Amino acid sequence: MKILVVGGAGYIGSICTELLLDEGHEAAVFDNLGEGHRRAVDSRAEFIEGDLADRGQIEVALSSVRPDAVMHFAASALVGESMRDPSKYFRNNISNGLNLLDAMVATQVGRFVFSSTCAIFGPPKRVPIDEAAPVLPINPYGESKLGFEKILRWYGEIHGLKFVSLRYFNAAGASENFGEDHRIETHLIPNVLKVALGQKPNAEIYGTDYETPDGTCVRDYIHIIDLARAHILALNMGRSEYYNLGTGGGSSVHEVIAACRKITGRKIDTVEKPRRFGDPPRLIASSDKIKRELGWKPQFQSLDRIIESAWKWHRKYPNGYED
Ligand code: UDP
Numbered sequence: 235m236k237i238l239v240v241g242g243a244g245y246i247g248s249i250c251t252e253l254l255l256d257e258g259h260e261a262a263v264f265d266n267l268g269e270g271h272r273r274a275v276d277s278r279a280e281f282i283e284g285d286l287a288d289r290g291q292i293e294v295a296l297s298s299v300r301p302d303a304v305m306h307f308a309a310s311a312l313v314g315e316s317m318r319d320p321s322k323y324f325r326n327n328i329s330n331g332l333n334l335l336d337a338m339v340a341t342q343v344g345r346f347v348f349s350s351t352c353a354i355f356g357p358p359k360r361v362p363i364d365e366a367a368p369v370l371p372i373n374p375y376g377e378s379k380l381g382f383e384k385i386l387r388w389y390g391e392i393h394g395l396k397f398v399s400l401r402y403f404n405a406a407g408a409s410e411n412f413g414e415d416h417r418i419e420t421h422l423i424p425n426v427l428k429v430a431l432g433q434k435p436n437a438e439i440y441g442t443d444y445e446t447p448d449g450t451c452v453r454d455y456i457h458i459i460d461l462a463r464a465h466i467l468a469l470n471m472g473r474s475e476y477y478n479l480g481t482g483g484g485s486s487v488h489e490v491i492a493a494c495r496k497i498t499g500r501k502i503d504t505v506e507k508p509r510r511f512g513d514p515p516r517l518i519a520s521s522d523k524i525k526r527e528l529g530w531k532p533q534f535q536s537l538d539r540i541i542e543s544a545w546k547w548h549r550k551y552p553n554g555y556e557d
Pocket residue numbers: 313404420421422423425437438439440441451452453487510513
């Protein structure tokens with residue numbers, strides 16, 4: 235198939251593009267390079283620099299590429315930032331996303347794979363979280379993604395759009411060639427690895443008084459390659475669906491730091507900080523539905539394998555894509 239990867243210069247989009255091409259699909263990348271990096275675009279993919287804020291630019295790109303499907307990764311995705319700047323989240327994730335959907339309707343592209351998030355659920359009553367769990371986001375990031383899922387439903391009903399919404403838990407790790415390089419890094423694993431690389435003095439732990447076994451937040455870290463594979467499986471889906479995507483296991487902040495110490499063999503000092511606004515204590519996925527319906531099977535179940543791949547990439551590219 236031919237896929238337009240919107241946001242394909244970012245962390246998740248770059249690795250999905252690589253996997254699509256490895257599996258014999260054709261891919262073109264549309265990205266404004268606001269968060270993404272030109273060097274993160276696989277050299278086998280056509281690159282179109284453009285911004286979803288401009289409906290004309292995405293419509294021209296769709297008309298020229300004529301893809302069978304669109305994968306949409308171009309969004310703002312930081313919980314903490316969304317609590318300070320909700321407007322950015324509703325504008326980028328809803329209003330700019332609507333430009334993409336309208337351009338798809340205008341150019342008759344009828345398949346869509348959407349990067350959604352477990353942040354749509356808010357603090358769960360029970361874990362693992364399955365697709366039937368109530369959706370009650372506690373930050374504008376989660377709210378913006380939930381809003382877009384609702385919009386998708388109506389584009390499905392009214393325009394016949396077929397979409398698959400993948401609610402990611404915590405994407406982590408790297409492929410051989412592409413990895414996580416955000417201009418301002420807020421994520422746990424890359425920040426801890428920066429300490430191991432000597433680029434930061436200590437790892438910060440946001441909150442040690444949560445109601446979790448060791449007092450720090452628990453997340454379900456999923457290997458980026460497993461996540462990318464789910465997108466490719468979603469291309470074959472004949473109807474619209476929503477899937478939660480994680481491994482079903484949870485690791486606390488303390489456990490992640492301990493695993494980073496073990497894998498890097500480096501000393502990693504820590505400092506305890508207050509809770510980060512908008513963080514639920516415990517998010518763990520039930521991915522039974524995607525396993526059952528799409529035959530998805532994670533290859534990298536262990537946190538160690540995920541961190542090993544990230545460490546390998548960060549050691550190879552200590553300054554990320556700036557190197
Ligand atoms: N976290 C932390 N120190 C950091 C970055 C994150 O303690 O330097 C915590 C954060 O509060 C959350 C977990 O680690 O509980 C995962 O955060 P991340 O930003 O990686 O992903 P999120 O769950 O927000 O998508």
